[in-house]
Amino acid sequence: KQEVTQIPAALSVPEGENLVLNCSFTDSAIYNLQWFRQDPGKGLTSLLLIQSSQREQTSGRLNASLDKSSGRSTLYIAASQPGDSATYLCAVRDRDDKIIFGKGTRLHILP
Amino acid sequence: ETGVTQSPTHLIKTRGQQVTLRCSSQSGHNTVSWYQQALGQGPQFIFQYYREEENGRGNFPPRFSGLQFPNYSSELNVNALELDDSALYLCASSLDRTKEYFGPGTRLTVT
Numbered sequence: 001k002q003e004v005t006q007i008p009a010a011l012s013v014p015e016g017e018n019l020v021l022n023c024s025f026t027d028s029a030i031y032n033l034q035w036f037r038q039d040p041g042k043g044l045t046s047l048l049l050i051q052s053s054q055r056e057q058t059s060g061r062l063n064a065s066l067d068k069s070s071g072r073s074t075l076y077i078a079a080s081q082p083g084d085s086a087t088y089l090c091a092v093r094d095r096d097d098k099i100i101f102g103k104g105t106r107l108h109i110l111p
Numbered sequence: 112e113t114g115v116t117q118s119p120t121h122l123i124k125t126r127g128q129q130v131t132l133r134c135s136s137q138s139g140h141n142t143v144s145w146y147q148q149a150l151g152q153g154p155q156f157i158f159q160y161y162r163e164e165e166n167g168r169g170n171f172p173p174r175f176s177g178l179q180f181p182n183y184s185s186e187l188n189v190n191a192l193e194l195d196d197s198a199l200y201l202c203a204s205s206l207d208r209t210k211e212y213f214g215p216g217t218r219l220t221v222t
Contacts, residue, residue: 004153034211043115043201044154044213089153097167097208099144101153 002027002094006102014110015082021075021105023090028068031093035064035075038087038104047088048075080109115204115214123220124192132187132217134202142166142208143185145177146201148216154201160185161208197221 003026013019023033032051036044048057048064050073056065063076077084087104094100116135124130136143142161146154156169160179174190183204189196197220203211 032209036213041199041218043215044203046210046212049210091154093208097159097161098169099146099156099159099211101146101155103151103153 002030002092002098002100004090004092004100004102006088006090006105008105009103010106010108012108012110013080015080017080018076018078019080019107021077021088021090021107023073023075023102025071025073025092025100027094028071029095030068031095031097033064033066033073033090033092035062035073036089036091038089040087044089082109082111085109115202115212117200117202117214117217119217120215121218121220123222126192126194126221128192129188129190130192130219132189132200132202132219134185134187134204134214136183136185136204137212140204140206140212141183142205143179143183144203144205144211145185145187146203147171147196148199148201150198157187159208166208192221194221 007022034049035047050066061078066073089104091101118133144159145157148154159167163179176188179185199216201216203213205211
């Protein structure tokens with residue numbers, strides 16, 4: 001059974017710092033991995049999607065990497081801003097087309 | 112390009128009742144997925160519809176059912192509501208099961 005874990009559960013950092021969020025999954029037979037952002041009480045916004053054949057994706061200040069063999073992905077945020085404060089969720093699509101989410105990392109950027 | 116929309120925004124139901132939630136896919140998308148998100152948790156995959164056929168189901172009982180229409184909009188039906196069904200229900204659409212775009216969600220409260 002595929003399980004997705006995100007560490008840490010919560011993180012507070014001063015504005016301007018670079019930071020890394022971690023995601024691990026137990027079954028490496030995935031179709032893709034996606035990182036999302038969720039603001040309180042809202043839906044999810046897709047940030048980056050990495051296909052199983054890819055190693056990383058970049059969008060602006062965000063970079064996501066995927067190491068399928070070790071079951072790990074990281075989301076790197078450069079030069080953090082208060083507007084980056086949100087919950088960040090990692091999700092894998094497995095070969096049965098089920099999408100499994102982690103519980104998320106609550107990020108707070110201190111002005 | 113129209114984004115994913117969901118209705119209603121909020122809903123209050125009594126235990127034992129039935130509820131129907133609706134989702135309109137983003138223009139051009141043929142895949143719809145439904146998720147249940149309890150407070151403080153990551154979304155849990157309920158099921159996915161691809162070109163009007165159920166294509167993948169999570170660990171939810173049969174009283175959770177759905178439909179996808181020829182225009183790719185979708186409904187989630189929940190029968191015999193239980194208190195634990197209280198959650199944010201999220202719909203996401205994609206093209207051929209790639210990057211998922213989420214709607215704002217429906218907040219269901221069961222009393």
